[in-house]
Amino acid sequence: MNNQSDNVANLTIPQHPVEKCRDDFPALQQQVHDHPLVYLDSAASSQAPLAVIEKIAAYQSHDHANVHRGVHTLSHRATEAYEGARDLVRTFINAGSRNEIIYTGGTTESINLVAQSFCRPQLGRGDKILITHLEHHSNIVPWQLICEQTGAELLVAPINDAGEVDLESLYGHLESGVKILAIAQVSNALGTTNPLPEIIAKAHSHEVPVLVDGAQAVPHMPVDVRQLDCDFYAFSGHKMFGPTGIGILYGKEALLDAMPPYQGGGDMILEVCFDGTTYNDLPYKFEAGTPNISGAVGLGAAISYLQTIGMQTIAKYEHELLAYLTAQLGEVPDLRLIGTASDKASVQSFLLADIHPHDLGTILDHQGVAIRTGHHCAMPVMDFYGVPGTARASLALYNNRDDIDRLTAGLATAREIFG
């Protein structure tokens, strides 16, 4: 019955116009080493469509001034652009209030903010923080730092050979005085999609708040923070076709309200005197100093671009493309897939024979194919598989089957060179 209704829903999702979409990205219209560029490294950083580039240029050309200050026309326009983008973010992830949308420098800063401002004041010796083995370094190191600062202990839920979090072990840890669970929605190294609705419900049944690292999810699937019921959700602009240096922290308003500021400075205050300072309201309490205004404007434009296509459409298209990628790589002799979870998004890591990933990366680059090689800022994952690094192809809405065929052809050349 469920399957049937899924099929019906699928039929109503429009086809993704991928060829038209590719034309929107100037960076994809170039040759690299005499070959048309195939960009399979969007998990590290994605390319921006012309709509984003032009929106930033227009803002910088006509509307730039400082925000929330001054009565002149440009300051007013800049504030409207900056705050307008916040409203776009709120709608995009279905947050309840614009007060819950904090601009940051990126996912990393968002996680550090929660670690320092939400967790640190309530942590002491004997308290615990829970993460998983598949986290990116940015969802490991901020927690190690506050553990050092407070004497709290970091617990790590293991993964299995497919790259899936061992849920039984994760839930077992929830019973032992955990103050926060910090977990990726999609693993950047393995592509594993964690079953968040179930995990978050379970954590909440133990009164453990949950921070979600959504950096690898937001560009690829619909995200609804209220449906997830996560307490915090962090993501970056540059992985979702926006600019670098801008990111978002979503937090439930009651939690954000109770938290002290993360950094001090202008814009986060109501009144400053040497006897003490009154902090500004949400979301400004967490946005000290002149913010990345053009970054926010660019992020807003990226969201508008994604909404025009539709996240359901993108998710369905990429799901099929990932299946094709996995199948084609499976045909390559002596290729080992790393990360074979049953529920995955956009990423496939692999190793080819005994060729070091870095050599593979160079050979592919010289055929115009850009992939990531190395540890993907997830060294514990590499240790788990006993490899120094992997080659990783990651997909986005502008990739097509031809890109994947060029990748496998490039792998054949690598085999030839290495004999």
Added chain:
Amino acid sequence: MNAEPHSQENLRDLYRELILDHARSPRHFGKLDGATHSAEGINPLCGDKLRIYFSIDTNGLIDDAKFEGSGCAISVASASLLTDTVIGMHTGDAIEFFSTLVARLAGQPNPGGAEESDLDLGKLKALEGVKEFPSRVKCATLAWHALHSAIRNESGPVSTE
């Protein structure tokens, strides 16, 4: 018309037979018991991690050299060629090889602004294909930076970053 594109020639030049041979069957591979000097080299970009060992006598002569660790074809071949080259060499000469090689691979023929070195690098010339691959120069020089550090007796791992 039928020639390989320029980029393919560069690739063949980078992964020439001598390099692939040393990468597949590294010489002097393993731990050196009784080493007097050793240093670690780490390239965090691609995860190359090598430890290089020397046995150096009181006159500064390198009696023996070995290395262990893992890395890409270029870094392993370079370490293998290094050990092959410096065994039987005086440390002063090994340092001259280090600075000449590093300068040539970085496209700076005059190390330290000094007179151009006319040192014959011998089979180390096989590493010169890396000049067309700026992101790989670090791989080719990693073992050499470790040699420099070991001979100078510097503590702590050297990094190419």
